[in-house]
Amino acid sequence: MVIQNYSLGPIDLASIIPYVAMGTILGFILLIVPFVIWFERVVIALMQDRLGPNRVGPRGLLQTIADGVKLFFKEDLEPAAVDRSLYYMAPVLALIPALAAGAALPFASISLRMADGSVKSLPLVAGNVNIGILFILALSSLQVYGIVLAGWASNNKYSLLGGLRSSAQMISYELPMSLAILTGILMSGSLNLVDVVNSQAGSILDWNFFKLNPATGFFFPLGLIAGMIYLVAMVAETNRAPFDLPEAESELIAGFHTEYSSMKFAMFFMGEYASMLVVSGIATALWFGGWHAPFDFVLWNWIPGGIWFLAKLTFFIGVYVWLRATLPRLRYDALMNIGWKRLLPLSIVVLFAVATVDAFFFTKDTPAAISAPATPPSGTLTPMAAPGGGQ
């Protein structure tokens, strides 16, 4: 599908694409959250053989919107013992990084016919920068502050325990997560998420998760291992079952947001779902080929890439719900053991296995490659992160 590059004076379609992408992704995250919650409730109800929401709207579809409106009209209870400034800051800090991380997430690409007749393919992403994945990682690290501050500022023992647990859990799983992302970066050769997605064009066997080795045709499951580590760590990072210890309701009431009510509580809730959407989006872009179809097939080649991205995203949200309905909550020592004794060593081994195999078996180490300047001349990141640089 090729769209004419319409222009209106100095502004043409190509130049407003980042803003179109920004509106799409922000609108998508904010509008889809109620329906993700609805989806979760309906699917869990199905799995547990009960009806689930069925009063407001068709099949209960408007239930979460009604709940959201209700939260606007709820009285805001603020205990006298809280640390007020931190108490107000925490819900804001929990939501803003989750939303802002969407800025570097590419979710589709469109083809524009330029004025001179050539066709140009442009990614739909708010900020197509060459450190996209680093930006997202930085913002996802900020999210821990929202939870820790909420736990501390509430001056409630349950909140404090939830906040402490959460901080230890999030930093423990951030390590395997960032090392697994690094493995994906190694396989794609760029920190720019658009280049990462484009390096996976072709069929399902070009996706980093399933990548076959072109030189031997030998199935090499390293991407699969790293991808699985990422998927486990992403569930832990978003504090979802079976890693939902920070708000383990059977022991901690509601964990870090026990003392929050009204819109402040809604901020935590939205932040959790927004970050679920963002980490699932990264999983799609980094491991599952982004907006590319699984393989060329004449019946679905007309489907735009954004729909494929959405389908993969829906799959990951479905996995989240499935996990929540299936697995019991982990014990705390088991959680720490999995993070530090299993995932972390495994992710280091996988990272270096990929690097070593790549450097010693599939890349010719020519003297020219060594004598090439190792540092970029201008001292910026640009030459290194250029698309397909140095391959």
Place this chain on the structure above:
Amino acid sequence: MSELYLTFAVFGAVAVGFVCVNLFIARLARPSAPNPDKLETYECGPLPVGEAWQQFNVHYYLFALLFVVFEVEAAFLYPWAVAYKQVGRYAVVEMLIFVAILAAGLGYAWRRKAIEWE
């Protein structure tokens, strides 16, 4: 280059604006019925004894320390991951040595049962 980051600024501003507008609307819309009982910290009914701001398990600090060590390592690995193909095989070997030293640290913590949770 700078116009690329302009969209980030706009994006961030919209995110902040959304949060502020929501909190502001809620402030206008919600009722207020103050009551001294509502000012109490929630602890399943009984009055809380003492504050929550007191000593807690020192083990959390150990994890934080270990995290700092490995997160710094990850920060070093990112530029390496993009550039190692240009630099050649010796970059892989060098990074292996660097990570092996840090992994020895993890092994030490493991043996001393610092990552064991009682």
